[in-house]
Amino acid sequence: MATTHQTHLLLSPLLFLLLLFSPLRGVSAIGINYGTLGNNLPPPKRVAQLLQSTLIDKVKIYDTNPDILQAFSNTGIDLIVAVENSRVSNLSSSPSAADQWFSSRVLPFIPATSVVAIAVGNEYLTADDEDNNSHLDLKSLIQAMQNLHAVLVARGLDRKIKVTTPHSMAVLASSFPPSSSTFALNFIPIMTSIVGFLSDTAAPFMVNAYPYFAFRNNPNSVNLQYALLGNSTGVRDPKGYVYTNMLDAQIDAVRSAINALGFGNKMVEITVSESGWPSKGDAGETAATPENAKTYNTRLIERAQSNKGTPMRPKDKVDIFVFALFNENKKKGGASERNFGIFNGDGSKVYDVDLSCEFCSGGGKLEFGEKVAGVARGPSVWCVAKPHAEEKVVQQVLDFCCGPGGVDCREIYESGDCFGPDKVHAHASYAMNAYYQMHGRNYWNCDFKGTGLVTFSDPSYGTCRYSGQ
Ligand SMILES: *[C@@H]1O[C@H](CO)[C@@H](O)[C@H](O)[C@H]1NC(C)=O
Ligand SMILES: *[C@@H]1O[C@H](CO)[C@@H](O)[C@H](O)[C@H]1NC(C)=O
Numbered sequence: 331m332a333t334t335h336q337t338h339l340l341l342s343p344l345l346f347l348l349l350l351f352s353p354l355r356g357v358s359a360i361g362i363n364y365g366t367l368g369n370n371l372p373p374p375k376r377v378a379q380l381l382q383s384t385l386i387d388k389v390k391i392y393d394t395n396p397d398i399l400q401a402f403s404n405t406g407i408d409l410i411v412a413v414e415n416s417r418v419s420n421l422s423s424s425p426s427a428a429d430q431w432f433s434s435r436v437l438p439f440i441p442a443t444s445v446v447a448i449a450v451g452n453e454y455l456t457a458d459d460e461d462n463n464s465h466l467d468l469k470s471l472i473q474a475m476q477n478l479h480a481v482l483v484a485r486g487l488d489r490k491i492k493v494t495t496p497h498s499m500a501v502l503a504s505s506f507p508p509s510s511s512t513f514a515l516n517f518i519p520i521m522t523s524i525v526g527f528l529s530d531t532a533a534p535f536m537v538n539a540y541p542y543f544a545f546r547n548n549p550n551s552v553n554l555q556y557a558l559l560g561n562s563t564g565v566r567d568p569k570g571y572v573y574t575n576m577l578d579a580q581i582d583a584v585r586s587a588i589n590a591l592g593f594g595n596k597m598v599e600i601t602v603s604e605s606g607w608p609s610k611g612d613a614g615e616t617a618a619t620p621e622n623a624k625t626y627n628t629r630l631i632e633r634a635q636s637n638k639g640t641p642m643r644p645k646d647k648v649d650i651f652v653f654a655l656f657n658e659n660k661k662k663g664g665a666s667e668r669n670f671g672i673f674n675g676d677g678s679k680v681y682d683v684d685l686s687c688e689f690c691s692g693g694g695k696l697e698f699g700e701k702v703a704g705v706a707r708g709p710s711v712w713c714v715a716k717p718h719a720e721e722k723v724v725q726q727v728l729d730f731c732c733g734p735g736g737v738d739c740r741e742i743y744e745s746g747d748c749f750g751p752d753k754v755h756a757h758a759s760y761a762m763n764a765y766y767q768m769h770g771r772n773y774w775n776c777d778f779k780g781t782g783l784v785t786f787s788d789p790s791y792g793t794c795r796y797s798g799q
């Protein structure tokens with residue numbers, strides 16, 4: 331008997347370690363682009379608080395605004411930061427220029443802020459040089475990406491932070507039919523280098539894909555429902571693939587163009603780094619309405635959450651970043667450019683899109699207009715379940731904490747002070763925190779297979795007290 335008991339005691343921590351470190355299956359959530367070309371936008375801290383109670387778990391920005399990087403620390407939301415087009419040439423000049431950029435703009439904020447990728451430039455290959463109206467130097471792009479990657483390797487951060495670059499659909503020679511699409515001839519050498527780099531470093535190929543613009547430019551030949559992600563008939567590709575929406579066709583067009591570069595079996599994941607629909611436009615832009623924007627973004631979010639691939643690769647889930655969080659009143663170009671936002675600058679919704687998240691604290695009902703309790707900052711730290719962590723895994727963590735983990739879980743049982751809300755994430759947060767406090771508040775005691783999050787704000791509420799320092 332004694333022997334059996336001993337074996338059991340020895341096994342438990344081992345099983346727990348396996349539980350902690352086995353890879354976590356991807357949780358489907360969605361990203362959003364947080365552009366800041368507006369003079370009426372809320373402060374980044376407020377934005378971070380809002381997003382924490384929604385299903386959005388990835389935020390992409392267009393620079394390295396230190397206020398934003400700071401605001402997203404300890405939020406459980408991943409950040410994609412960017413090198414502006416005008417800085418690409420500087421980073422391409424030498425690894426030390428890239429290191430200077432990284433160590434002054436990103437390094438001070440990690441790991442509290444979870445930076446998972448750096449977008450080098452935005453639509454760089456098809457953008458103009460603002461200084462002399464000619465195209466930017468193409469070779470600088472790949473050189474800057476390589477320099478940055480080398481910086482990350484040297485600092486042991488290359489597995490956590492990926493280096494990539496978002497493209498416009500204009501890098502393609504043609505996008506239909508999807509199965510025969512290729513990159514424009516003048517981009518083939520640079521795309522060959524870029525795709526090779528992404529494949530070698532396991533970074534995603536990013537593309538900004540807008541069925542809206544395809545419809546706006548050809549309203550007579552493009553079916554509106556097809557652009558709005560909802561054509562029931564479908565459009566047939568000569569190879570037999572059937573497309574019920576243009577976004578899938580655009581993604582597969584990019585896939586075909588990548589395949590045509592001849593990398594054989596090398597895999598590159600495709601991420602839609604921007605997609606959206608404006609709620610307002612200039613006189614000719616008749617499809618830019620709040621109704622269409624609501625339809626498109628609702629379906630886009632559903633699509634992102636469905637874990638579905640495209641007709642060409644049904645099993646390869648595609649990450650999607652909605653464009654955009656805010657209407658940006660200082661953006662140049664036509665009226666639609668300033669009206670892609672889901673939120674107005676004052677924090678009200680432009681039209682109703684459901685961003686609620688069933689497991690999030692606050693139930694995803696929080697809006698900018700509502701008061702957010704002041705964040706108590708001090709030397710104390712707590713550990714809670716990440717709002718977007720997969721429920722199944724959180725349940726396993728809860729079972730561990732209250733079982734072999736040795737936590738006194740009476741408060742989360744019925745009639746305990748922390749029983750309500752009766753939700754796995756809430757109960758697990760209580761148990762994870764108790765375990766974390768018990769074991770000396772080391773960050774590895776709040777990992778829990780990637781589902782734990784260290785926070786500086788006291789999670790206690792009502793009579794439910796979370797133990798602290
Ligand atoms: C790159 O930028 C840094 C920081 O602004 C500057 O110190 C450096 O001289 C620049 N290097 C080149 C080659 O332009
Ligand atoms: C203008 O564009 C060319 C061609 O890419 C580039 O080599 C040059 O450095 C640019 N000049 C300035 C002043 O930015």
Ligand SMILES: *[C@@H]1O[C@H](CO)[C@@H](O)[C@H](O)[C@H]1NC(C)=O
Nearest residue numbers: 553555556561562563564565
């Ligand atoms: C779907 O798109 C095709 C091609 O544009 C069009 O012929 C068809 O009428 C559309 N179906 C629906 C239900 O909108």
